[in-house]
Amino acid sequence: MFRGFGLELAAGEAAALTGANGAGKTSLLRTVAGFIAPARGRVAFAGPAGPLDEDEARGRDVHLVGHQEGLKSARSARSELLFQAAWTGGSQASALAAAGELGLTPLLDLEVRRLSAGQRRRLALARLLASPRSLWLLDEPLAPLDARHRELFGEAMQRHLLGGGLILAAVHDPLPIPARTAPLPA
């Protein structure tokens, strides 16, 4: 897929992964998340106290929002958000607050099938805000969002970085926050 790629991300830093279609942006994110084993090289995590066990870090500190939101169309937006937030360690209160922040509160009682692509993505991003995980792996997070919600989510990302979080995002458009550019070799 690609070789000779290295990136070190410190607390409070964001990196924008760029590259042509098929360069391997999604694969890199899934490698960091532990779904794909790298043919060569490795992914390492470290906390304030030193290196972390990979599996443990992935189970507690890593959060991936990909192209698919993992929402069930027949369930209500509220039940899906609450389940997903709880599963990734977020509380009910923080999930509802995150939904409010992304302007989802009036939509929560609708079934997921009635939401638009942008609204579904916001629901997935709300679970991201709700759960206390430090490394965000985002695959084209802004693509389906309108300008206003891009801005809202940009503020949330900024806050996450200020709190010592890390963001690795695969993007085509620039992120609305200061971020290092990490181009994947063609």
Add this chain to the structure above:
Amino acid sequence: MLTALANPHRFMAFSRWAAPLLGAAAAAFLAAGLWLGLAAPEDYQQGTTVRIMFVHVPAAWAAMAAYACLGGASFFALVFRHALADAAAAAAAPLGAGFTLMALVTGSLWGRPMWGAWWVWDARLTSVLVLFLLFVAYIALRSAIDDEVKAGRAAAILALVGLINLPVIKFSVDWWNSLHQGESIFRAGGPTIAAVFLIPLVLMGAGYLLAFGALWMERTRAEVWRRRSQALAARAAFR
């Protein structure tokens, strides 16, 4: 031996002359076994049809050996992510299915004069039938997944699940048979078999196993070549 052959280059160099050698040995054993088998006297109960045993029983042995090899190769492919073991597993399954089918067909041909029916739900035949279905399931799963690496790993998991299940299946079929059929059925390969039948049977068994070994090696070689050519084509396309 096994670790030395795990290296694909060494395997290819070794199998290049080992496969034909095994094939020649198989032909020799099969010729001797057939000769002695045809020269053996007629059975006092079964007459000349007893000779079907010499092609039927070894086929069942080879089929079981093939599943054991499939399971072993799958284990190495899954645990050590070994590409050659995966190629060997892919190569073993159709052979196993072939030997199983052969055991079923010859068993049916033997059953007609023996039991007066083409098929009898005898415990052994039923177990072999389920073994055949397991091979078919393995081949079907492997060919239904587009990504070859994923297909290989999913199929390997299935092969191991089947390996764990095989003794249970065997036990359950025997249990079922004891429940439903009180009368005893003639069973080949029992301990009371006369030497004049046993010697050709053992020779044929060795011949079948050697033939399986030769074909397995040859098919594994073909699989390795196919993958190399695919890798070359992919490299050419991305250049």
Add this chain to the structure above:
Amino acid sequence: MKLLWRLYRRELALAWNGGGGPLLSVGFYAAVATLVPLALGPSPERLAATAPGLAWVALALASLLSLERLFERDFEDGALDLIALSPTPLEAVAAVKCLAQWTAVGAPLSLAAPLAAVALGASPSLAPLILACAAAGGLAFAFVGGTGAALALGSRRGGLLIAVVVLPLLTPPVIFGGGAIDAFAAHLPWRSGLLLLIAYALAAGGLAPLAMAAACRNAQS
């Protein structure tokens, strides 16, 4: 533990609502049971002899058909990725999914099985044993079938493939359950069959999650 309970309730809700749930499986089961006398003729003796066995085989098929989407829906919509990024082991997730499937589909089918067998002409005295066999067997079918469903992830023609993969593996539970019912009908000792069936279901419940988790990880990679 609390999270697994949450997952169980969600899976139950999905199995119950998504795609007709138990209604669909019981409907399939009823339709098969209806076709049996149409194929064999209405002669009561003949039906009584074959009814328990047919009710039992139809149960295996009906349990299998509902399993197709067990992992596939989560795999396709990305929920499996989210579920995997958690300290909860995937093995436990797989076991919970199978248990929820059994509660939503296996249990209603277990209730339908004695009804179908008696309607086909089996002796009503068989009903409790058929219920017990269907409940234990349904558990085995769910776990073994779930293994097939996880292995078939990412394939073309999922449903048919799952059946081809799983049916040979179902030989032991079908034999044990059928044997127990048959022996009971013939006034022979029947307990060993039921006990073997329960043992098989428990062993499948212990071992199948390992295979399911491995298969899911493979499909996700």
